[in-house]
Amino acid sequence: MMSAVPVYWFLMLSAVLFALGVAGFLFRRNIITVFMSIELMLNAVNLSFVTFSYQLKQVNGHLFTFFVMVVAAAEAAVGLAIILTVFKNRSTLNIDEVNSLKN
Template identity: 65%
Template sequence: MMVPLSYYLMLSGFLFACGVIGFLIKRNIITIFMSIELMLNGVNLSFVAFAAQWHALSGQVFVFFVMVVAAAEAAVGLAIIIAVYRTRETLNVDRVNLLKL
């Protein structure tokens, strides 16, 4: 009835690695943003796994804070994406290379 902690950590590491790869290879600004969310989720899983390992509920509270910050980040980030699309008419990060138009 037990799952080794290392399995959870490997799943978490895999999710984080997928997020990093997506951040590097994707060209659509929304998909890059989703890769960041994937990285946050991977870290959250290892937080919860370590909380269960050490019998410390603070780990779960930290995940709660990460979720709140991720929600704030998603709201502001998507607003920035909409503003970028309005001024440049593109979502391709390769073509968003000037700070000022």
């Protein structure tokens, strides 16, 4: 059993990736990079789902991962269309300059 990986290593890797995704989401100013950080967080959660699925010996976690992937693909399509529209109207990708709702 020495060659086996402890289950919590996978969960720790998932937590590290999620924390990095949160850091990118909060600290970055480029709208595309912020969007990529969201994808990173979704991937981290997917790893957790698959790990729990292994631990409980059930296939349900894989199904959740599958649905998360589908939603992420739809989100990427709509989000990038929104980014295109913002860039067409504002000619900027900096999220600090898109603040017309503020004043």
